[in-house]
Amino acid sequence: MSDHQNLILSLIEKHQPQLLADWLSGLARGSRSGSGPHRDNDTPDQAKRFIEQLQRGVRSGQFDDISTSEWAPMRELLEDVSRNRANQGISPAETATFVFSFKEPLFELLRRNIPNDADLLARLIWQATRLLDQLGLFTIECYQKTREELIGRQQQELLELSTPVVQLWDGILALPLIGTLDSARTQIVMESLLDRIVTSGAEIAIIDITGVPTVDTLVAQHLIKTISAARLMGADCILSGIRPQIAQTIVHLGLELNVISKATMADALRLALHRTRKIIVDRAVPSAKETQWNG
Amino acid sequence: MGEIPILKIRDCLLVSIQVDMHDRLAMALQDDLTQRIVQDRARGVMIDISALEIVDSFIGRMLNNIAAMSRVLDAVTVVVGMRPAVAITLVELGLTLTGVRTALNVDKGLEMIRGIIDRDEREDDRRDR
Amino acid sequence: MIVETDDALPVRTSDDVVRVRQAVRARAVAAGFSLVDQTKIITAASEIARNTVDYGGGGTVRIETLRNGQRRGVRLTFADHGPGIADLKLAMTDGYTSGNGLGLGLSGAKRLVNEFDVTSAPGQGTTVTLARWK
Numbered sequence: 001m002s003d004h005q006n007l008i009l010s011l012i013e014k015h016q017p018q019l020l021a022d023w024l025s026g027l028a029r030g031s032r033s034g035s036g037p038h039r040d041n042d043t044p045d046q047a048k049r050f051i052e053q054l055q056r057g058v059r060s061g062q063f064d065d066i067s068t069s070e071w072a073p074m075r076e077l078l079e080d081v082s083r084n085r086a087n088q089g090i091s092p093a094e095t096a097t098f099v100f101s102f103k104e105p106l107f108e109l110l111r112r113n114i115p116n117d118a119d120l121l122a123r124l125i126w127q128a129t130r131l132l133d134q135l136g137l138f139t140i141e142c143y144q145k146t147r148e149e150l151i152g153r154q155q156q157e158l159l160e161l162s163t164p165v166v167q168l169w170d171g172i173l174a175l176p177l178i179g180t181l182d183s184a185r186t187q188i189v190m191e192s193l194l195d196r197i198v199t200s201g202a203e204i205a206i207i208d209i210t211g212v213p214t215v216d217t218l219v220a221q222h223l224i225k226t227i228s229a230a231r232l233m234g235a236d237c238i239l240s241g242i243r244p245q246i247a248q249t250i251v252h253l254g255l256e257l258n259v260i261s262k263a264t265m266a267d268a269l270r271l272a273l274h275r276t277r278k279i280i281v282d283r284a285v286p287s288a289k290e291t292q293w294n295g
Numbered sequence: 296m297g298e299i300p301i302l303k304i305r306d307c308l309l310v311s312i313q314v315d316m317h318d319r320l321a322m323a324l325q326d327d328l329t330q331r332i333v334q335d336r337a338r339g340v341m342i343d344i345s346a347l348e349i350v351d352s353f354i355g356r357m358l359n360n361i362a363a364m365s366r367v368l369d370a371v372t373v374v375v376g377m378r379p380a381v382a383i384t385l386v387e388l389g390l391t392l393t394g395v396r397t398a399l400n401v402d403k404g405l406e407m408i409r410g411i412i413d414r415d416e417r418e419d420d421r422r423d424r
Numbered sequence: 425m426i427v428e429t430d431d432a433l434p435v436r437t438s439d440d441v442v443r444v445r446q447a448v449r450a451r452a453v454a455a456g457f458s459l460v461d462q463t464k465i466i467t468a469a470s471e472i473a474r475n476t477v478d479y480g481g482g483g484t485v486r487i488e489t490l491r492n493g494q495r496r497g498v499r500l501t502f503a504d505h506g507p508g509i510a511d512l513k514l515a516m517t518d519g520y521t522s523g524n525g526l527g528l529g530l531s532g533a534k535r536l537v538n539e540f541d542v543t544s545a546p547g548q549g550t551t552v553t554l555a556r557w558k
Contacts, residue, residue: 194379
């Protein structure tokens with residue numbers, strides 16, 4: 001470990017309580033002055049642990065690269081800090097401020113203790129800046145990862161809610177597609193339809209696209225592939241709810257749908273019932289006596 | 296005798312493929328099945344692939360071969376239990392199972408075979424009259 | 425792009441093809457592939473592995489897991505010193521077969537992956553590289 005690092009380390013160790021206090025009041029000031037309400041009771045504890053881990057990392061002599069094993073506990077701490085804030089919806093800037101705001105009290109500490117050697121002071125501040133910048137950027141990366149995971153989960157839930165596969169009758173499923181279909185969504189939806197076919201033992205799946213405004217080549221291809229896959233598995237599909245515009249698009253694009261399509265889901269259901277050897281009959285008409293009684 | 300057991304259910308043979316097949320096993324299965332169809336006078340062959348996570352063109356060939364041989368011996372072949380991921384992959388691969396009927400599970404497969412045999416017998420009756 | 429794991433396996437016998445499938449599955453699962461993506465890359469691997477055994481006189485496969493930022497992928501490189509493919513374009517068309525198979529090996533496998541490359545010439549063996557990204 002170099003003399004510089006030694007010096008920084010000993011100064012931090014000697015003035016730790018003051019350093020912590022100054023940092024915390026700086027953080028409190030910052031959150032009051034307009035970065036929004038920061039209802040976080042963990043900050044003091046996190047700050048204390050940050051300084052401890054900083055000392056530990058510096059003591060190990062590894063100043064340049066925080067991806068090494070010596071900095072692992074610090075990285076874990078920062079992951080916690082950013083995950084915490086990301087889940088609360090706190091902005092990435094404010095999250096990174098947790099780290100960057102440490103510069104002010106640290107540099108103040110260095111300045112007070114090295115009053116006469118501007119050159120040395122500059123060099124120490126530079127070393128410290130490099131280190132803290134790495135830690136701050138790492139915090140931002142963790143934050144982004146957490147947000148992406150959160151968004152991914154929400155997307156999945158939304159997907160499941162918006163594309164339910166329903167069982168219309170024994171052996172007959174319906175998949176009412178609603179809204180615009182992008183490639184990724186269509187794939188997921190189609191896969192869940194095929195899974196449902198297996199679990200429910202359905203012979204026929206009615207894919208209804210009444211609620212789909214446009215169908216492009218990619219979506220049509222997914223539809224075709226799904227229908228082929230269903231047939232390979234031993235089931236079959238009926239398409240329903242094709243609006244005139246979509247019919248035109250399909251012909252225009254020269255797509256061979258190769259599947260029975262009905263105008264309405266009712267028509268498709270009628271066909272599906274027929275195919276699964278079911279008949280619907282009207283009950284007998286009630287006798288004159290019954291109608292009298294019921295008025 | 297190969298390592299894949301062949302069960303008899305009435306006049307149908309049921310084969311359940313559980314293991315990762317290699318060439319020897321596939322050849323042995325095709326031989327065993329052909330023998331058993333004749334021996335047991337089977338009218339239907341059901342191949343359960345619900346345990347297969349992968350079906351490549353090798354397995355596809357094997358299934359097509361079995362279907363072709365059964366047809367010559369007047370038996371119907373039905374493949375059951377294909378997994379969704381496998382079906383999706385086969386469609387992408389462009390693999391078609393010619394002369395192979397498919398059903399979702401063993402129950403439906405038996406129904407299907409029954410239906411085809413009964414229909415054929417009605418056809419024969421009609422012709423004979 | 426980082427190569428996270430790098431393994432080589434022999435591809436000489438039918439049993440090797442089974443082992444290749446199992447190894448590729450393990451890597452695909454570890455890379456977090458969805459079930460369908462796993463099935464696709466393993467099936468593609470199986471196709472090319474069989475080609476290597478049946479037509480290439482046996483060879484090797486290199487299995488790498490890759491990381492490119494947040495994305496992870498699996499890359500397979502099959503190589504043999506067999507007779508090579510005389511007409512590559514023809515071999516890549518659907519339905520072409522030099523054996524009694526369904527002739528889908530190359531063109532079919534290509535559709536199952538994101539990256540595909542074949543280098544081959546008569547008498548110079550064949551190298552097929554495939555990669556699938558999550």
